[in-house]
Amino acid sequence: MKLHLRYLAALCGLVLVTAVPLAAQNPAWTRPFPGHRVIGNLYAVGTYDLAVFLITSDDGHILINTGLDDSTPLIRDNIESLGFRLEDVEILLQMQSHWDHTAALAEIKEITGAEMWATEADAPVLEDGGFSDPHFGGRESFTPVSVDKLIREGDLVELGDIRLTVMETPGHTAGSSSYTMVVREGGRDYNVAIANMGTINPGKQLVADPTYLGVSDDFAATFRKQKAMDVDVWVSAHGSQYGLHDKYEAGQGYSPATFVDPDGFLAAVERLEQAYLDQLRDERR
Secondary structure (H helix, E strand, O other), X not given: OHHHHHHHHHHHHHHHHHHHHHHHOOHHHOOOXXXXXXXXXXXXXXXXXXXXXXXXXXXXXXEEOOEOOOOHHHHHHXXXXXXXXXXXXXXXXXXXXXHHHHOOHHHHHHHHOOEEEXXXXXXXXXXXXXXXXXXXXXXXXXXXXXXXXXXXXOOEEEEOOEEEEEEEOOOOOOOOEEEEEEEEEOOEEEEEEEEOOOOOOOOOOOOOOOOOOOHHHHHHHHHHHHHOOOOOEEEEOEOOOOOHHHHOOOOOOOOOOOOEOHHHHHHHHHHHHHHHHHHHHHHHO
């Protein structure tokens, strides 16, 4: 019995050792960063690098992503600093089901009473706390969150005057999703993309991955779709992906031009596509 308990303790220790370093190796994931307006009614309320977005309306708000499991106080502080309330969030969305973007969803859902909407492919991962995640496979788990509504390509997410169009962009996860909307500022319309980018996690296989059949085709389809998008302003799941800290400094005054970057979006997609093609070539050798 004692040996069995020692084995369990050792196993638990191994789980902790593998779980803690991933976040610890990325201090930018937990580093606070002030909430700020991106454009129109779109605000960034996450950490220095883990992006969380608030889209506001007079009839309630939409929150996209949550970051790590201890992110709720920081998200609340950022939302309140902008003059809004976390409790007024009515819909929760996510861009991908990996733990570093979803771990506080259950807590925030409980606080707000918001509905959780997700794509069909990512919903099971959210509901089992990450244990069916093809890549992390339970190595990095989170509190399960129940999904209230499934969304798919072309669906509209509507709340008050918010109109978000769902774009399925699989590859990074099977149910990765992006969202587009039109924001009117200063007499002109801006095409805004909250885009989940086609990054490949270290160790991920494209040709022979039994945990995610068709992953290579999904990445290819996402790159084709994103290259055809008409984008003025874009953000993504990590601040480092969309050049947040090159475009915005803490305390900077608001301008709708700050995040206008159509060329940067296309360049980012093409860079990720080339990395995908290079890995595909290497795996097929």
